[in-house]
Amino acid sequence: MGKVLIIGAGGVGQVVAHKCAQVPEVFEEICLASRTLSKCENIASQIKRPIRTERVDADNVPELVALIKDFKPDVVINVALPYQDLTIMDACLETGVHYVDTANYEPRDEAKFCYKWQWEYQDRFKKAGIMALLGSGFDPGVTNVFTAHALKHHFDEIHELDIIDVNGGNHGLKFATNFNPEINIREITAECKHWEDGKFIETPPMSMSKKFECPENVGTYNIYRLYHEELESLVKHIPTIKKAQFWMSFSENYLKHLEVLQNVGMTSIEPVKFQGMDIIPLEFLKALLPDPASLGPLTKGKTCIGCVCKGVKDGKPKEYYVYNICDHEECYAEVKSQAISYTTGVPAMIGAMMIMTGKWKGDGVFNMEQMDPDPFMAALNVHGLPWKEIILK
Ligand code: NDP
Numbered sequence: 001m002g003k004v005l006i007i008g009a010g011g012v013g014q015v016v017a018h019k020c021a022q023v024p025e026v027f028e029e030i031c032l033a034s035r036t037l038s039k040c041e042n043i044a045s046q047i048k049r050p051i052r053t054e055r056v057d058a059d060n061v062p063e064l065v066a067l068i069k070d071f072k073p074d075v076v077i078n079v080a081l082p083y084q085d086l087t088i089m090d091a092c093l094e095t096g097v098h099y100v101d102t103a104n105y106e107p108r109d110e111a112k113f114c115y116k117w118q119w120e121y122q123d124r125f126k127k128a129g130i131m132a133l134l135g136s137g138f139d140p141g142v143t144n145v146f147t148a149h150a151l152k153h154h155f156d157e158i159h160e161l162d163i164i165d166v167n168g169g170n171h172g173l174k175f176a177t178n179f180n181p182e183i184n185i186r187e188i189t190a191e192c193k194h195w196e197d198g199k200f201i202e203t204p205p206m207s208m209s210k211k212f213e214c215p216e217n218v219g220t221y222n223i224y225r226l227y228h229e230e231l232e233s234l235v236k237h238i239p240t241i242k243k244a245q246f247w248m249s250f251s252e253n254y255l256k257h258l259e260v261l262q263n264v265g266m267t268s269i270e271p272v273k274f275q276g277m278d279i280i281p282l283e284f285l286k287a288l289l290p291d292p293a294s295l296g297p298l299t300k301g302k303t304c305i306g307c308v309c310k311g312v313k314d315g316k317p318k319e320y321y322v323y324n325i326c327d328h329e330e331c332y333a334e335v336k337s338q339a340i341s342y343t344t345g346v347p348a349m350i351g352a353m354m355i356m357t358g359k360w361k362g363d364g365v366f367n368m369e370q371m372d373p374d375p376f377m378a379a380l381n382v383h384g385l386p387w388k389e390i391i392l393k
Contacts, residue, residue, distance in 0.1 A: 001026045005073035005097075007035035007058050007088060008080035011179060011293045011337055012102065012137070013045045015345025019383060021047045026353050027242055031071045033058075034080070043057040048251060049339070058084040064091035071099055077351045082106040082183060087133050088122055089132060093148060100351045101346055102137030103183070106231045109269065113190065113229045119365055133360070134367050136351030137344040138305055138324075139165055139246075140230035142385065145347075145376045146307045146318040146322045147234055152373055154320050156392075157240040160310040163228065166214055166221050166249040169301035169328045175257040175368060176290040178340035182282055185267050188248075188258065193227040195235045195244040206255070212247070215390065216303040216325055221249035228271035231368035240311070261285065272287050292341070299328040299338040308392070319393035324385050334384070350379045 004027045004224040006016050006373040014032065015033050020027040032040045033054040040053035056067050058080045068076065068091055078088045078101040085105035092099040105117045118134055125132050143163045151158055167178060188323035192207065193200040235241050250258075261267050266285045271278040306323025324343070331342035351368070354360035359375040366374075380387055 002074035003029040009039035011341035019349040099132040117382040148369040155311040158311040171298040223247035
């Protein structure tokens with residue numbers, strides 16, 4: 001059917017490459033490009049099908065344009081870092097190729113999560129007759145599709161939304177993050193925002209927590225309220241939502257380490273002078289922490305990520321939960337990655353597949369909940385992320 005260019009050969013890029021390779025009828029040719037060629041070659045060597053590998057600096061638009069013109073993909077999947085979103089979108093515009101990512105653009109010098117910059121590309125993508133699909137990971141991504149599915153099949157109106165991300169896995173290390181440490185710590189240490197009665201309300205990071213019992217004996221975990229980017233697009237596109245919150249589980253041990261690192265200034269993104277050089281403490285911390293890709297063989301346990309929706313159906317109140325449970329060890333056996341990379345990489349592949357098969361069409365910039373959830377939900381069941389739903393009330 002066509003060609004896919006994957007940019008970024010980290011934990012998520014590895015899963016995307018494996019999963020695209022499993023669907024040769026859609027992804028006939030695959031190119032994996034990243035800053036470090038050896039990382040692409042290492043991933044390609046794990047896969048039986050031939051994968052073209054390239055070195056590219058995704059901060060550099062002319063380099064990206066040259067690669068795209070040479071390989072001629074139908075779609076580009078951006079699983080580099082959020083800092084590269086705009087340059088890759090610029091290159092897609094210049095070459096007329098569809099774009100998919102899993103995280104919204106962030107400027108390097110400010111931990112600010114918002115879609116403003118990417119939504120500003122709306123007219124240019126529309127005019128070019130191409131699609132940018134934003135946030136096709138798990139959260140954002142599947143959580144947006146879960147909410148759209150709930151609205152389509154279970155509610156007349158959704159009034160409250162709780163997105164709950166539990167990682168019940170354990171890697172046995174003293175402290176490590178499950179995906180890029182710099183991006184992860186920027187997200188967790190940012191001010192919390194949740195949507196209530198028509199506006200976002202700010203509260204200090206990690207100041208609100210509660211217990212959540214996962215289904216299917218995954219266990220009971222402390223979950224903490226955070227700001228997460230899908231809240232912004234979901235309340236825009238589903239305006240009946242009066243309250244929307246995002247929750248994530250953390251262990252006591254993780255929080256203890258994070259508190260100390262924060263207290264000594266190691267999570268700061270403000271440059272400091274060190275022996276005559278400017279260094280950014282969080283970037284230095286990233287260099288010390290384990291590479292998330294190395295957690296694959298160590299992590300045991302399950303993730304449980306889903307959405308609790310409250311609203312009305314046929315004039316009656318209704319409460320509903322839709323979720324996926326994913327096993328770290330099963331992911332590693334299949335694609336040599338833990339479940340955090342797996343749950344992000346599979347939806348990125350499915351997003352690209354929706355565009356290539358024409359199941360999702362549109363010129364412009366789109367968030368996932370704007371598309372028909374049905375073909376995506378069906379594909380999740382086929383490609384490794386089966387979901388279940390429970391009518392709670
Ligand atoms: P990693 O740090 O493991 O991988 C990022 C990759 O991007 C690395 O291989 C890196 O190359 C490459 N890269 C960075 N800068 C450039 C550049 N300028 N040019 C080319 N390549 C570059 O991160 P993850 O795989 O864990 O995460 C990838 C993305 O997925 C992130 O944007 C993250 O926010 C997102 N994500 C989304 C989730 C969701 O559910 N929606 C969940 C988890 C992650 P090198 O190693 O050579 O430096």
